[in-house]
Amino acid sequence: MASAMLSFASAAASASASLPVHENLKGKTKIGSVNFGSSVQERNPFGKTKHFGRVSMTVAVNVSRFEGITMAPPDPILGVSEAFKADTDEKKLNLGVGAYRTEELQPYVLKVVKKAENLMLERGENKEYLPIEGLAAFNKATAELLFGAENPVIKQQRVATVQGLSGTGSLRLAAALIERYFPGAKVLISSPTWGNHKNIFNDARVQWSEYRYYDPKTVGLDFDGMIADIKAAPEGSFILLHGCAHNPTGIDPTPEQWEKIADVIQEKNHIPFFDVAYQGFASGSLDADAASVRLLSARGMELLVAQSYSKNLGLYAERIGAINVVCSSADAATRVKSQLKRLARPMYSNPPVHGAKIVANIVGDPALFNEWKAEMEMMAGRIKNVRQKLYDSLSAKDKSGKDWSFILKQIGMFSFTGLSKTQSENMTKKWHVHITKDGRISVARLSSAKCEYLADAILDSYHNVGLPEIGQQ
Amino acid sequence: MSRALGDAVARRGVSAHRQWWDRVRPAPKDPITSVSRAFLADASPNKINLGVGAYRDEEGKPVVLRCVKNAEAKVAGSEFLESISASANSRLVEESVKLVYGKDANVIGEGRLAGVQTLSGTGACRLFAEFQRRFYPRSKIYFPDPTWSNHHSIWKDAEVPQSTFSHYDPKSKGLNFPALVDDIKNAPDGSFFLLHPCAHNPTGVDPTEEEWREISYHLKVKNHFPFFDMAYQGFSSGDLDRDAQAIRTFLQDGHLIGCAQSFAKNMGLYGHRVGCLSLLCTDTEQAVAVKSQLQQIARAMYGSPPIRGVLLVSTILGDPDTKALWVEELRAMVNRICKIREALRESLEKLGSPLNWEHITNQVGMFCFSGITPQQTEQLQRKFHIYMTADGRISMAGVTMSNMDYLANAIHEVTKSGRES
Numbered sequence: 001m002a003s004a005m006l007s008f009a010s011a012a013a014s015a016s017a018s019l020p021v022h023e024n025l026k027g028k029t030k031i032g033s034v035n036f037g038s039s040v041q042e043r044n045p046f047g048k049t050k051h052f053g054r055v056s057m058t059v060a061v062n063v064s065r066f067e068g069i070t071m072a073p074p075d076p077i078l079g080v081s082e083a084f085k086a087d088t089d090e091k092k093l094n095l096g097v098g099a100y101r102t103e104e105l106q107p108y109v110l111k112v113v114k115k116a117e118n119l120m121l122e123r124g125e126n127k128e129y130l131p132i133e134g135l136a137a138f139n140k141a142t143a144e145l146l147f148g149a150e151n152p153v154i155k156q157q158r159v160a161t162v163q164g165l166s167g168t169g170s171l172r173l174a175a176a177l178i179e180r181y182f183p184g185a186k187v188l189i190s191s192p193t194w195g196n197h198k199n200i201f202n203d204a205r206v207q208w209s210e211y212r213y214y215d216p217k218t219v220g221l222d223f224d225g226m227i228a229d230i231k232a233a234p235e236g237s238f239i240l241l242h243g244c245a246h247n248p249t250g251i252d253p254t255p256e257q258w259e260k261i262a263d264v265i266q267e268k269n270h271i272p273f274f275d276v277a278y279q280g281f282a283s284g285s286l287d288a289d290a291a292s293v294r295l296l297s298a299r300g301m302e303l304l305v306a307q308s309y310s311k312n313l314g315l316y317a318e319r320i321g322a323i324n325v326v327c328s329s330a331d332a333a334t335r336v337k338s339q340l341k342r343l344a345r346p347m348y349s350n351p352p353v354h355g356a357k358i359v360a361n362i363v364g365d366p367a368l369f370n371e372w373k374a375e376m377e378m379m380a381g382r383i384k385n386v387r388q389k390l391y392d393s394l395s396a397k398d399k400s401g402k403d404w405s406f407i408l409k410q411i412g413m414f415s416f417t418g419l420s421k422t423q424s425e426n427m428t429k430k431w432h433v434h435i436t437k438d439g440r441i442s443v444a445r446l447s448s449a450k451c452e453y454l455a456d457a458i459l460d461s462y463h464n465v466g467l468p469e470i471g472q473q
Numbered sequence: 474m475s476r477a478l479g480d481a482v483a484r485r486g487v488s489a490h491r492q493w494w495d496r497v498r499p500a501p502k503d504p505i506t507s508v509s510r511a512f513l514a515d516a517s518p519n520k521i522n523l524g525v526g527a528y529r530d531e532e533g534k535p536v537v538l539r540c541v542k543n544a545e546a547k548v549a550g551s552e553f554l555e556s557i558s559a560s561a562n563s564r565l566v567e568e569s570v571k572l573v574y575g576k577d578a579n580v581i582g583e584g585r586l587a588g589v590q591t592l593s594g595t596g597a598c599r600l601f602a603e604f605q606r607r608f609y610p611r612s613k614i615y616f617p618d619p620t621w622s623n624h625h626s627i628w629k630d631a632e633v634p635q636s637t638f639s640h641y642d643p644k645s646k647g648l649n650f651p652a653l654v655d656d657i658k659n660a661p662d663g664s665f666f667l668l669h670p671c672a673h674n675p676t677g678v679d680p681t682e683e684e685w686r687e688i689s690y691h692l693k694v695k696n697h698f699p700f701f702d703m704a705y706q707g708f709s710s711g712d713l714d715r716d717a718q719a720i721r722t723f724l725q726d727g728h729l730i731g732c733a734q735s736f737a738k739n740m741g742l743y744g745h746r747v748g749c750l751s752l753l754c755t756d757t758e759q760a761v762a763v764k765s766q767l768q769q770i771a772r773a774m775y776g777s778p779p780i781r782g783v784l785l786v787s788t789i790l791g792d793p794d795t796k797a798l799w800v801e802e803l804r805a806m807v808n809r810i811c812k813i814r815e816a817l818r819e820s821l822e823k824l825g826s827p828l829n830w831e832h833i834t835n836q837v838g839m840f841c842f843s844g845i846t847p848q849q850t851e852q853l854q855r856k857f858h859i860y861m862t863a864d865g866r867i868s869m870a871g872v873t874m875s876n877m878d879y880l881a882n883a884i885h886e887v888t889k890s891g892r893e894s
Contacts, residue, residue, distance in 0.1 A: 065609070065663070065698060065729070066608065066752070066754060066759060066762075066763055067755070067759070068608075069608060069759065069762050069763055069766060070762055071761070071762045071765050072762075072765040072766045072768070072769040075769075075772065114550070117549070118549075121545060121546075121549055124537065124542075126535040126536075126537055127535075127537055127541070127741060127742055127743055127744045127745060128527060128535050128743055128744055129525065129527065129737075129743045129744055130744055131506065131510075132503065132506060164775075165592070165774075165775035165776065165779075166775070166776055168772070168773075168774070168775055168776040169774065169775035169776065172773065172774050172775065176630075181494075181496055181497055196772065196773065196776075199769075199772065199773035200773045200774075202773070203603075203770065203773040203774065204773075271493060302493050302494065317558050317777075317779065317780035318779050318780060318781060319775060319776060319777070319778065319779045320779075325494070327493075327494050328493075328494070332494040332495070332497065333494075334499070335494065335497045335498060335499050335500075336494050336497050338499050338500035339497055339498075339499075339500045341500065341503075342500040342501075342503075343630070345503055345506075345595075345623060345626060346595070346599060346623060346626035346627040346629070346630040346631075347592075347595070347596070347599055347630070347774065347775075348592035348593065348595050348596045348599065348746060348775070349592075349593065349595040349596075349623065349746075350744070350746070351746070352592070352744065352745055352746040352778075352779040352781070352782065353744030353745060353746075354744075354745060354779060354781040354782075355779060355781075
């Protein structure tokens with residue numbers, strides 16, 4: 001690359017004061033001709049060097065220093081939407097990205113969000129910078145939503161809460177904190193997990209490894225494997241847990257299993273690190289969906305929780321979330337918060353204001369808050385209905401006797417169908433049902449009306465495609 | 474071992490658990506934002522905040538521009554933001570690069586710009602810093618001395634080694650041009666240079682057009698990479714094109730540059746975090762590749778920028794009438810700052826200050842590098858409840874005709890002993 005670049009010896013540069021510039025350039029230009037403005041001796045109060053005319057190139061000469069840069073691999077999830085867009089078949093379904101759709105397959109802006117935005121517009125609020133840690137009213141509201149306003153961790157001011165750019169930004173802040181204060185510590189992530197988790201920890205230079213989670217035999221939780229792997233991890237590891245509605249499987253531990261998970265984490269002095277992207281959206285109840293977090297914090301453990309309002313308030317595009325660090329003392333929480341701010345400032349200075357105000361307004365107003373809860377129940381309810389419909393369709397059509405009830409047991413936006421990579425490809429190629437290669441379907445994008453068609457696609461792919469594997473009996 | 478243990482531990486209380494965060498010390502205060510915080514905590518009715526570079530009107534109040542309000546009305550009830558996100562994002566980039574490079578710039582027509590929307594200027598710088606480390610892991614970034622304090626933190630957290638090149642001359646309170654050129658020449662070939670294309674922060678001292686041409690020449694000779702941080706386009710001279718002149722000179726000279734843009738100040742969209750990062754590539758294919766890499770870095774940091782700011786900026790820039798209104802309002806902000814500069818200098822001279830205050834009107838943009846020493850700024854804070862960063866940087870937007878006399882008197886009080894900083 002260097003040889004192809006237009007380069008001058010630096011010696012030539014300092015000699016340029018005495019030599020005509022074109023002498024220096026002779027034989028070294030890559031392409032095109034070089035012409036120069038007139039050598040005007042202009043006033044240069046600071047120097048004795050002769051002023052020279054401007055070097056102007058008639059063609060773009062520099063070879064970019066970014067020559068060697070290749071295309072980044074397409075994001076596997078967003079790539080599904082792109083393939084969907086390109087698909088011309090009218091029966092096509094997009095069950096890729098986890099974005100909620102109505103029964104009419106339209107995006108849904110919550111009414112309560114529109115109301116909050118109108119209020120904000122009427123008030124004509126200013127657009128000043130938020131503090132680095134974000135909107136105070138939002139931080140208070142989000143922590144209370146998560147832990148419950150009466151929770152000792154809140155009352156004792158032991159939670160360091162910093163507004164973040166949705167779940168991703170909040171996870172990244174936490175990862176940066178881990179990298180700085182726990183160099184060498186490992187994060188354990190479930191196998192599988194949301195694809196971007198690995199990218200976040202990789203870019204933050206935090207080591208990670210996996211704990212067993214999904215059992216393809218049962219299309220359920222490999223609980224023994226999970227416990228064993230958490231136990232085997234070096235003491236003081238960070239265990240990344242999905243608070244509810246595991247992404248991508250939809251498989252959550254039961255309350256009894258959560259207790260056992262808490263036991264082994266305490267035993268090994270690990271730090272629980274929750275990713276709560278679906279509070280309220282999974283079961284329809286904000287409190288029920290926070291049970292796992294509250295269970296572990298009630299044990300007195302210090303833990304981290306990343307939150308997102310992308311799904312439960314439909315605020316995907318506004319990037320609103322938070323990172324919470326529950327500490328053993330208010331003093332520790334203050335210090336941790338100051339360091340989170342120190343990490344945020346060189347990333348983006350301060351977080352965006354709009355989404356924070358929407359959340360603060362909704363949570364802060366009892367009428368709006370109740371409306372929100374009702375809308376969330378409605379969204380979660382629709383997803384439950386769709387699961388039921390899909391299950392009914394599959395059971396009715398499938399004569400093989402396979403148990404499809406895992407569709408009902410799974411929770412949240414996604415379902416792991418148990419389809420293999422080849423079978424998933426068949427879904428897309430033959431049936432124009434666009435899903436990710438791991439067999440994950442976004443139930444939140446499914447309408448009841450399409451369940452029959454989807455059932456056909458799944459059954460065809462399951463029974464007629466690919467070699468028999470574990471799980472296909 | 475399980476429930477019983479859990480209960481026993483819980484009964485013994487929180488302190489029974491390993492305390493993870495003992496090792497975490499309190500972070501040092503951010504030199505800029507801590508000024509605002511101290512100001513907020515001050516109960517004095519005379520207090521003045523000259524810290525953060527956020528524009529204030531003649532009443533000292535934050536301003537939401539009319540063009541922004543118009544845009545808000547237009548996008549209000551924009552349902553299904555999710556689906557318009559992608560097109561709004563590309564419109565933002567299209568309009569942003571036109572602003573910087575000129576709407577008829579060849580490079581735009583040729584599709585050679587890799588552009589992504591970013592979390593204001595900070596986000597653009599950080600994205601570039603990460604990109605620089607990823608593809609030029611052994612490279613160094615050179616900052617002007619001084620520069621915006623957060624530049625140091627950004628490249629540090631991105632793990633790119635940094636150094637400085639001369640810029641400010643404390644004796645003249647102007648540009649140290651020969652030293653600047655020397656430093657460019659002495660840096661190892663192929664270094665990365667961060668440049669403020671206009672309204673240098675914190676000094677307000679900019680090279681002349683001619684000086685920029687020389688800087689461009691020397692950077693070219695050394696094959697350095699010019700990275701522009703354009704945070705104040707329109708705020709320097711009041712003219713958007715004039716403020717971009719340095720960048721256009723570099724373009725004409727054949728540099729392949731990078732540019733961070735912020736709409737925080739010039740559109741008053743501070744809290745919305747909207748900006749743009751553009752890198753000039755040799756061809757479209759490369760631009761597409763570079764863009765994909767930038768998006769990948771962004772996706773592991775925050776996903777994508779918030780849509781609100783993107784919608785507002787693309788609406789303002791995309792509609793000729795709203796854009797014209799913006800240009801008018803921008804000029805009005807700049808005019809007020811210019812008047813304030815003149816008035817402050819006059820007041821200090823009238824008070825009989827022994828010091829030379831010419832730099833107040835020589836310097837441009839939002840800030841004045843006053844030459845007030847750290848000790849003097851501390852006195853200003855303690856005695857007069859006037860807040861500025863310890864380097865003596867004054868945010869001119871925080872000065873009004875009504876607090877002018879108080880401010881001039883206070884500055885005179887702490888500096889009248891006549892010692893130059």
